Amino acid sequence: MMIHWDNIELPGSFSAEQDVPLSELTSFRVGGKARFVVRPDSYETICDVVSFASANGIRCMLLGKGTNVLASDRGFDGIIIRFDTPLHEPVFRDTSVIACCGTSMTVLARETIRHGLMGMERLCGIPGTVGGACAMNAGAYGAEIRQILKRIRILHDGTDEWVDVKDGDLGYRKSVFSYPDAIALEAEFCLLPDDGTAYETMHDCMERRRQKQPLELPSAGSTFKRPEGYFAGALIEQCGLKGYSIGGAQVSEKHAGFIVNIGGATEADVSALVKYVQDVVRERTGVELEPEIKRI
């Protein structure tokens, strides 16, 4: 539906930036402009924006740090809620911690280790927010959010409530706490007393990331989900696609599981490369690669 913006006035309850390049909001550094971007300064603001958008037929999108998304070259003609700042400090109680979903996952993981807890050390280095990690059931080096997430405060159908996490709520790189089904506001994690290995494990995982991943170039992390019984990066490399590029998008020379922006990539470049890789891998190995990255 076409929105007639001239007839729409934003309410005074939140402030918005206009015409913000999505390339500034996403780690891929790709995409056209967002009509409006709101950075919430309270949980009520998030609720107000969602209600306002829904009452006016305006498209709305929720982003954390934008590290798992590919934004359209056409931009986004609606309101983006950029929930990437903590609204309060983490609250520790015994071996549990409650964190705002705008908190950086890496900052929270480090903080839990400082508090003598273990369970998040392998997730340190995932560059998104706590909300993005819950939405995606982020995981690394054998650890996943679903192993430690106990309760989550969500905004869902206009209701703001804490829910206990049940078996099946989170699956491989997906969860029921993901926008547009829900907005994750706060999350409670159940951890364990540190047995003395947490810091070293965190350090080791961060070092493995630095050595194996193309952290020096813009990307959205692993482009494809891990196909059962295989590793996406190994299949892509085996097909001779390491370093293959279309426009400014390239299959990383360092890790074939990542598509990177080597300069001036557009969404069209990335999408064409994703499709090319899928086609070649299907043809040569019979394996179907499914993208892990979300689209705006």
Ligand SMILES: Cc1cc2nc3c(=O)[nH]c(=O)nc-3n(C[C@H](O)[C@H](O)[C@H](O)COP(=O)(O)OP(=O)(O)OC[C@H]3O[C@@H](n4cnc5c(N)ncnc54)[C@H](O)[C@@H]3O)c2cc1C
């Ligand atoms: C260099 C690099 C390395 C990476 N390594 C890993 C890794 O090891 N493991 C891994 O799992 N991922 C990895 N990623 C991908 C990404 O960092 C994770 O998926 C991360 O959890 C996304 O968080 P975000 O805040 O950036 O979410 P965004 O990218 O902003 O959003 C991702 C999705 O989650 C939704 N969402 C975000 N916040 C919320 C919320 N509060 N409530 C509801 N929905 C929400 C968005 O609408 C969107 O659909 C990596 C990415 C990069 C660039």
